[in-house]
Amino acid sequence: MPQASMPASDHLASRYQHIRQHSLDLIRPLSVEDCNLQSMPDASPAKWHLAHTSWFFETLILQPHQAGYRPFDEHYGLLFNSYYNSLGPQHERPQRGLLSRPGLAEVLQYRQHVDAAMTQLLAAPTTGLAELIELGLNHEQQHQELLLTDVQHAFSCHPFQPSYHTGEPPRAAPQPDGWLSFEADLYQIGHAGDGFCFDNETPAHRVFLHRYAIRQGLVSNRDYLAYIEAGGYASPAHWLADGWDWRQARAIEAPLYWQRQEDGWSRFGLYGRQPLDPDAPACHLSYYEADAYARFVGARLPGEAEWELGARSAQTTDGGWFGQVWQWTASPYQAYPGFRPPPGPLGEYNAKFMCNQWVLRGSSDLTPTDHSRPSYRNFFHPHCRWQLSGLRLARDA
Amino acid sequence: MPQASMPASDHLASRYQHIRQHSLDLIRPLSVEDCNLQSMPDASPAKWHLAHTSWFFETLILQPHQAGYRPFDEHYGLLFNSYYNSLGPQHERPQRGLLSRPGLAEVLQYRQHVDAAMTQLLAAPTTGLAELIELGLNHEQQHQELLLTDVQHAFSCHPFQPSYHTGEPPRAAPQPDGWLSFEADLYQIGHAGDGFCFDNETPAHRVFLHRYAIRQGLVSNRDYLAYIEAGGYASPAHWLADGWDWRQARAIEAPLYWQRQEDGWSRFGLYGRQPLDPDAPACHLSYYEADAYARFVGARLPGEAEWELGARSAQTTDGGWFGQVWQWTASPYQAYPGFRPPPGPLGEYNAKFMCNQWVLRGSSDLTPTDHSRPSYRNFFHPHCRWQLSGLRLARDA
């Protein structure tokens, strides 16, 4: 699956150490009990993320490729296999919060055990394994972001709404104006060239796009508040039928974590509950909300190919393509033409989820810095809101 | 929305009478109580279909366009408006079976009242209305098929599983072998030219397709039984994750209405419970089952553009493109590039459902004969099985 160039082994070893350490850094503000929280079936305890990512290295790299490797605990597969049916049965996902054992201390030992073996492995030439190791690292980075969004959700369920960070949250810069325009043509999208990518970004392929324009900046909290005040949640006219049913059944009046208070709106995040920053991108939207907003203002969500071309042509340091919020696209998550999942368990990494989910593009403030690129495809069910999910407008032009 | 040519008024009048009469013919085997059954939220009582289609003519044609038209009952909108929010509130869909009143006799009078006014309208030149009337007729035809699939479902819930038809079901001809191949190229799909279509078939537009082949014939019961016997429902390896979860939660082992009996498999249909005809196309599959089957045999479902090109190039009397079963495609139901829903209530006809559903192409044995074309887009949620839904294989080539 991974299309990685071969990094020199020592580079990879240092990268391994750095990324693995970063996971540990993330739990520093958390207590032992915090690390075991699971506040909804979609989320996992921080401890589980730490263990699962180690299981990934142990199961897919050390066991098949490291001679004499002794698993830390042969029963861990049942607990920390997420969804790989070809690797054995799995503890039920919604019950991960009941895994008090192994405790956090033991999970940290598990990580050390795996790291020791990986370090040994990385000390030798890794011909043939570099791609797999790189995949394991990118996998760990994905879980680093999930760990944070899952903690945020769990903290939001506590009556005291604790903060993960101390201090003041940074202020956002205003979103740029303007549109990028593209003529109708055959374009190429998907991952090409060197560097790591996931299988779902391949193969690079041609796609015919009609004339369109895509917004330079993201929809901001200011924009979105104006929409709420204009009755965006009050009438079904601009909503998808499934979206309106979803809204009605849950009496939804604003994005997740938003609260109207006497002195204005606030949002709960890793800095606790904070006043809404009008310049920051609107965040914690479902696909339904993002789509309804776009229709309300006479625009639409971009297709993922439209987004990808936009991102490639934009000044990447500008416009929030990366590093602010993930951006819902109009594209259902599907296989690219000619896509072949890799053989074996890694074929389950992405392919079997290509149904009922929508592609988000870009990356968020919580995404590890070197973990984004124009071809990256994130995906969630359309009702999901606990990720840092916002939107960017497009229109026929 | 409809892109109809202008049929001569007298042709339209005769067509109106013919199609409206056909709805009445369909309920002949049904009792008064049969006509009021609603066996699940997705289905509606036959009586409701009869009334709703009349309400459609009354509300969208007679009230705005026939001077002096007096509605049969001004309270009917609440009961028989299906989902048009712009036309007022609606009785809850899952409760349609509780509408004992108006009774069937009164609904038949309602139909006569509407027919009388429509006949008068059709006697005069219908300039400007022909398209709308044609839409009403196509709408009625859609409900004719739903009426039958809904009756089939209701009858399947009765412990005695009554038959709608008397006599023996016709035998199927064998499915043809062979594949149709297409080179990578820009193709045009969607409705172009004269003749009626729904808004969701427009605009005709270019799409780039990669090289592919599509099967000449449908997957048959024989094929599908072999798959069941080979363990198709026993292992998750070839299933989408959501599909496998769906299967597990409902302990599904075969298509809807299928039953393994001592002397072989049977299927319940409008002819009652009948032995499975091995040559007939596999039917009453969910998207999940169709997709899993295709993967199991090393193929895939066709995209809807691939299907449409196949249908246009095939011998239309051959291969079951039309008139046997609807065929699941790999395409999520979405707007075509440049699609604009019509203004007003008819904008709700199709557009707001373009989410979470999948396109089926072709037509079925229960589709009215003149109600199919290569650009026709039917759509259902991926778990739905009570329609006559089967599949045709495709593959990269």
Add this chain to the structure above:
Amino acid sequence: MPQASMPASDHLASRYQHIRQHSLDLIRPLSVEDCNLQSMPDASPAKWHLAHTSWFFETLILQPHQAGYRPFDEHYGLLFNSYYNSLGPQHERPQRGLLSRPGLAEVLQYRQHVDAAMTQLLAAPTTGLAELIELGLNHEQQHQELLLTDVQHAFSCHPFQPSYHTGEPPRAAPQPDGWLSFEADLYQIGHAGDGFCFDNETPAHRVFLHRYAIRQGLVSNRDYLAYIEAGGYASPAHWLADGWDWRQARAIEAPLYWQRQEDGWSRFGLYGRQPLDPDAPACHLSYYEADAYARFVGARLPGEAEWELGARSAQTTDGGWFGQVWQWTASPYQAYPGFRPPPGPLGEYNAKFMCNQWVLRGSSDLTPTDHSRPSYRNFFHPHCRWQLSGLRLARDA
């Protein structure tokens, strides 16, 4: 089970005819579709009540005791057996509304078939069967009341809320004041002497009661409205924990069928929606509401023994002991000391429901006139409100 004296056969024959005819009278205001409605799992279609009561005679009397009796349709047991496991499997209760077949006309023929055989049976001496026949008649009377409360519920679900009766509802007389007092003592309750009773009223037995008083009249709508206005539904202080949870989960603010309108409160009943009659007894209360009301006013619900003694000593034409509303008691529905259910299927009539339900005493406006007595025990789950259920206060004295 029944402790009936032996009525002369000709009296029984006439009684049979009269009661069976009354069931038919009850459906006169109903359409064919009305008769097939099932608006919730606890309720059954009117048609089903007509068939089930006939099945009871057929299965428990004609088949075992009438030589040469030919069942009308040997498959009916599956449809019309309510809950007698010893008599075979049963169609699922919540799906009774899907039994379009047999149609109403056929069910009426079924009744005639049974009636003809019963008439023949009753023409001969019925030694040994009179008790069983009397039970069948009392059973039919129970279903007559249920038929009406089930129709009322179904009609309440129709957006037009149709009336079962035409004309104006009768006005209630004011409820009498005053209390009846009883000293602490051993009393006897339960059915003793001649005349029919159900098994659950036996054996008559001694029970020790502490000093108490019971109210001469029922709680009226006027009383209950004052309670609502005083915040009866607004604070948990006087509610049982389960009752308050029930109230909260359903946002209940008033008895079933009550509605606060601009010009005052109304109640939906068999006369349609009518202004609340302040003198009429409060009705359509759950046990939770009845209990909370009693605590709020510093009283309590009577135990069923307390009620029975009250009813025996009261002027029976006064105070609404019978014929207005059923009255919740504080007594969980349980077997009397020494109770033995009859052998065979009739052992399932009452005994297996002696759990999780509460005893109501008296009878209602919808109870057939000769179908009440001081020892009669009606019972429902504590959340049920679609019966004519009200209350009478008691207190320690």
Add this chain to the structure above:
Amino acid sequence: MPQASMPASDHLASRYQHIRQHSLDLIRPLSVEDCNLQSMPDASPAKWHLAHTSWFFETLILQPHQAGYRPFDEHYGLLFNSYYNSLGPQHERPQRGLLSRPGLAEVLQYRQHVDAAMTQLLAAPTTGLAELIELGLNHEQQHQELLLTDVQHAFSCHPFQPSYHTGEPPRAAPQPDGWLSFEADLYQIGHAGDGFCFDNETPAHRVFLHRYAIRQGLVSNRDYLAYIEAGGYASPAHWLADGWDWRQARAIEAPLYWQRQEDGWSRFGLYGRQPLDPDAPACHLSYYEADAYARFVGARLPGEAEWELGARSAQTTDGGWFGQVWQWTASPYQAYPGFRPPPGPLGEYNAKFMCNQWVLRGSSDLTPTDHSRPSYRNFFHPHCRWQLSGLRLARDA
């Protein structure tokens, strides 16, 4: 509520210290994460039990009665108030497992803070408070038992089913044979005389009992296994209707925690999974199962008054009346005649739960030793099985 005699203050102080320490002893085998587990809405985390029992002393004794007492944290009420509406709002019960904060260490500090203040209070004469303190201690003892049953349930949900205890479980002595018989008479039950009791055990009052016999010993695992093998779970004949529905819906085939293995039956408990001890009392039964068993063997459950007389007359060291398993009675949990809940918040301790629950009598192996007496009334909903609940037979005699 408590009818306590006045223990000398120093006795009370020592008792306070002993009981409070025992709670801490109970969590010694548990990890920090174990202490935060909530495996179902009925259960609470061990940490929550530790905090709630402290909140009880703080809120009901220290705040009103200890001058200058400073609450440990004024926000704790929201978290650790269980169900006292008169003491303010409560965090939702099913979400207690999400209370990672305060952490275990902080909760232990909370206990010390409360203990310090209580020790000071107890050093002075406690006139007027002894009863309240005694109530707080009995309350803590109730939670000690719940803490253990809740841990057992949580551990049963872990794929590895960890043990709370190390070592081997003790072997049970055989249950004694024989019956105790009682003549029909007026008897007195309820708490009378000195010593602590809960309000629901009062007032002592007369009750008339019919002739009956009650078994000297408990139903054993051997007895219960014979019942399973004889088809006890296979036919509805001896089940209450609600019980059979419950069994069917959950496919229940044995008591909770029982498992049929190749080499015989096992039971999961605080010693982990262990072979079933045939002499031990059958345990982890719902009311439905206990009742069905009794009917199957031609007996019945005792009423709570019957049980209480039996316990008073039996050799208390014999027959498992106390200290083995709680014993389901046939008695719905209701107020005794003349019962008055105490004024203020303590009125919510017991009274509002007197609905939909059944009385269990005796005590279990997990009940603190000095926390049982013949008049003690425990109560649970009829489907509950995670307590140590068994049964003793009775019969009319």
